Amino acid sequence: MLTTLRLTAFGVVDGAELDLGPGLTALTGETGAGKTMIVSGLGHLLGARADAGIVRRGADKAVVEGRWEVPPGLAARITELGGTVEDGEVVTLRQVAASGRSRAVVGGAGVPVSALADLLSEVATIHGQSGQMRLSTPERQRELLDTLAAPPELPRYQANFAERRIAAAELSQLESESQARAREVDMLRFGLDEIEAVAPHPGEDDALSGEQARLMDLDELRRLAGGAHEALSGDEADYDAPSVVSLTGATRKLLTDLADRDADARDLASRATELGMFATDLAADVAGYLDDLVADPLRLEAVGLRRQQLAGLTRKYGASIDEVLAWAEQSAARLNTLDGSDVRIVLLRDRIRELDAALESDAAAISTARHRAAGVLAEAVKHELAALAMPNAELRFDVTAAPLGPNGADRIELMFSANPGSDPAPLGKVASGGELSRVRLALEVVLAEGASSHTFVFDEVDAGVGGAVGIEIGRRLQRLARRSQVIVVTHLAQVAAFADAHFVVAKANDGQVTTSGVRRLDDAERAGELARMMGGDPDSRIGVEHAAELLTQARGR
Structure with missing residues (x-):
C-alpha cells in the first residue's frame, strides 16, 4: 500500500x-x-x-x-x-x-x-486511457483470463518454450554451417596428418641449419682449427717453433724462480701457472674439436633431406617449426570443437524432441484451464456490467486452438456486444470509450x-x-x-x-x-467540491444539498 x-x-x-x-x-x-x-x-x-x-x-x-x-x-x-x-x-x-x-x-x-x-x-x-486501449489486445485479454485460470503449468511451459527457441536457433546455425564446418575439419585433419608424418621437434629447424652449415664448411673449419692447434701446441715437424704452451711454460718457470727470490712475485708465478694450465686445456679441446671434424657425406645428405621436409611444413603452417607446432596444438583443439558440434547437433535434436513433447502436454493442460475459466469469468463480468447499467451486455472469452507460442497454444479474444440482438464482436472494434471503461472496471472488480x-x-x-x-x-x-x-x-x-x-x-x-x-478536503469542503463537479458552482445551496445527499447515499453502502 x-x-x-x-x-x-x-x-x-x-x-x-x-x-x-x-x-x-x-x-x-x-x-x-x-x-x-x-x-x-x-x-x-x-x-x-x-x-x-x-x-x-x-x-x-x-x-x-x-x-x-x-x-x-x-x-x-x-x-x-x-x-x-x-x-x-x-x-x-x-x-x-x-x-x-x-x-x-x-x-x-x-x-x-x-x-x-x-x-x-x-x-x-x-x-x-492507454490501459483501455491495451484491453483490446489479445495479449492483455490472455493475461486477464490467466489471472483467474492460474494454470500451474504456465511458468514451466514458458520456461520450456524459451529454452526450445534458444535450442532451435543454435541447431539451425550449426546445421547451416555444417558444410563450412566439414571443409574446415578436412583441412585441419590434412594439416595435422602432414605434421604428424614429419614429426618435427621444437627448434629442430635451427639445429639442422647449424649442422648443415658445419658439414658443408668442413675443410675451412679444419684449416682454422688446425692453425689454432698449431699456435697453441706447436708444429710437430719443427720442435723449435714457438707455441703458446711452450711460451707459457717458459714464462711460468721464470716467474717461479723470481718468486723464490722475491715473495712479492708469488702472485705473478701463480697466475703464470694458471695460464699454462688454461693453455694446455685449450690446446686439448681444440685437438678434440679437430678430431671430430670428420667428413660425413651421408649425414650431410640426410640433414638436407630433413630440412626439405621441415621447409614443407614452414611454408604452410608457420615461419618456424615452433610456430608449426603451435598451429598443430591450436588446430587439434579446434578440431575437437568442430567434432563436438556434430555431437551437439544430436543432443539438441534430442532435447528439442523432449521439449516439444512437454510443451504439447502442458499446452493441453493450460488450454483446459483457460476454457474452464473463460465461462466463469465471462459470467461474473456480465453480472458486474448489469450493475453498471449494461444489463444486455454479452461478454465471452473465445479460446481457440493456435500454434504453440510463448504462452501456450490458444488464441484468446474477448468478444462483446452491448445491445440485445447484436452478435458479439471483438471488444476493441465495437466498444465505445465508456463501454471499455466499464468492462475494464468490471474485470478488475472480479479479478481482485x-x-x-x-x-x-x-x-x-x-x-x-x-x-x-x-x-x-x-x-x-x-x-x-x-x-x-x-x-x-x-x-x-x-x-x-x-x-x-x-x-x-x-x-x-x-x-x-x-x-x-x-x-x-474535510466533509464540508467535499460537499462544495461535489457541487462544483455537478453544476460548476460550489456555493450553490441546491448544489451543496444535492452533494450532501450524494455523500449520505454513498456512505449508506
Missing part, C-alpha cells in the same frame, strides 16, 4: 504531498488543474519512461517519492538489492533531470529503473476478489459515462477498495462521493507561472 506520495517540481506541481490510507481515495479538480500530473508522477515512480518535459520550468530536476508498505517477500528482494526496509516500509524515489537523465532509488540504494518497475509492479497497477494489499490507480475510469452509471462505478470502486487500496482520478461527483478520502488539485496563476497544489 502507498502511504505517502510526494512530488517536487513535477510539471505544474511545485510541491505536493499526499498522505494516503487504505480504502478509496478520490482525486478531483478542474480540467487542466494538474490531476494528470499526480498519475504521471505515480507512473514515473512505477518505472515509466523518463520525460524531461515534466521538469518544472526553472528547476533542474523533478522528484517523485513514495513510501510503501511491502510484504515480506518483496522486502527480502529489496534487501538483496541493497535497499533498507524499516518496519515493513520502504521509500522509493524517481528523479528526472532537466537533461533527461533519470535515477531510481529503492530503500536508499540506487537501482536500474527496470528493477524499480519490476519491484513495484507487484504492489501497484495504474489503469489509464482474492487480491489484497494491492494499490490500484484508475485515471478517469468513468470517461464517457455519467448519472446512475457513475454511481455504480463508485460502488464498484468502493467494493474493490475493501480488499485493496484504490486511487481514482475522476470528474464525476457520483464516483468521488464514495471515496474514503478526497483530495482536490487546484491551480493558481500569478500571471507568470501556473502552479498546482493538492489538499485533502
Whole structure:
C-alpha cells in the first residue's frame, strides 16, 4: 500500500504531498488543474519512461517519492538489492533531470529503473486511457483470463518454450554451417596428418641449419682449427717453433724462480701457472674439436633431406617449426570443437524432441484451464456490467486452438456486444470509450476478489459515462477498495462521493507561472467540491444539498 506520495517540481506541481490510507481515495479538480500530473508522477515512480518535459520550468530536476508498505517477500528482494526496509516500509524515489537523465532509488540504494518497475509492479497497477486501449489486445485479454485460470503449468511451459527457441536457433546455425564446418575439419585433419608424418621437434629447424652449415664448411673449419692447434701446441715437424704452451711454460718457470727470490712475485708465478694450465686445456679441446671434424657425406645428405621436409611444413603452417607446432596444438583443439558440434547437433535434436513433447502436454493442460475459466469469468463480468447499467451486455472469452507460442497454444479474444440482438464482436472494434471503461472496471472488480494489499490507480475510469452509471462505478470502486487500496482520478461527483478520502488539485496563476497544489478536503469542503463537479458552482445551496445527499447515499453502502 502507498502511504505517502510526494512530488517536487513535477510539471505544474511545485510541491505536493499526499498522505494516503487504505480504502478509496478520490482525486478531483478542474480540467487542466494538474490531476494528470499526480498519475504521471505515480507512473514515473512505477518505472515509466523518463520525460524531461515534466521538469518544472526553472528547476533542474523533478522528484517523485513514495513510501510503501511491502510484504515480506518483496522486502527480502529489496534487501538483496541493497535497499533498507524499516518496519515493513520502504521509500522509493524517481528523479528526472532537466537533461533527461533519470535515477531510481529503492530503500536508499540506487537501482536500474527496470528493477524499480519490476519491484513495484507487484504492489501497484495504474489503469489509464492507454490501459483501455491495451484491453483490446489479445495479449492483455490472455493475461486477464490467466489471472483467474492460474494454470500451474504456465511458468514451466514458458520456461520450456524459451529454452526450445534458444535450442532451435543454435541447431539451425550449426546445421547451416555444417558444410563450412566439414571443409574446415578436412583441412585441419590434412594439416595435422602432414605434421604428424614429419614429426618435427621444437627448434629442430635451427639445429639442422647449424649442422648443415658445419658439414658443408668442413675443410675451412679444419684449416682454422688446425692453425689454432698449431699456435697453441706447436708444429710437430719443427720442435723449435714457438707455441703458446711452450711460451707459457717458459714464462711460468721464470716467474717461479723470481718468486723464490722475491715473495712479492708469488702472485705473478701463480697466475703464470694458471695460464699454462688454461693453455694446455685449450690446446686439448681444440685437438678434440679437430678430431671430430670428420667428413660425413651421408649425414650431410640426410640433414638436407630433413630440412626439405621441415621447409614443407614452414611454408604452410608457420615461419618456424615452433610456430608449426603451435598451429598443430591450436588446430587439434579446434578440431575437437568442430567434432563436438556434430555431437551437439544430436543432443539438441534430442532435447528439442523432449521439449516439444512437454510443451504439447502442458499446452493441453493450460488450454483446459483457460476454457474452464473463460465461462466463469465471462459470467461474473456480465453480472458486474448489469450493475453498471449494461444489463444486455454479452461478454465471452473465445479460446481457440493456435500454434504453440510463448504462452501456450490458444488464441484468446474477448468478444462483446452491448445491445440485445447484436452478435458479439471483438471488444476493441465495437466498444465505445465508456463501454471499455466499464468492462475494464468490471474485470478488475472480479479479478481482485482474492487480491489484497494491492494499490490500484484508475485515471478517469468513468470517461464517457455519467448519472446512475457513475454511481455504480463508485460502488464498484468502493467494493474493490475493501480488499485493496484504490486511487481514482475522476470528474464525476457520483464516483468521488464514495471515496474514503478526497483530495482536490487546484491551480493558481500569478500571471507568470501556473502552479498546482493538492489538499485533502474535510466533509464540508467535499460537499462544495461535489457541487462544483455537478453544476460548476460550489456555493450553490441546491448544489451543496444535492452533494450532501450524494455523500449520505454513498456512505449508506
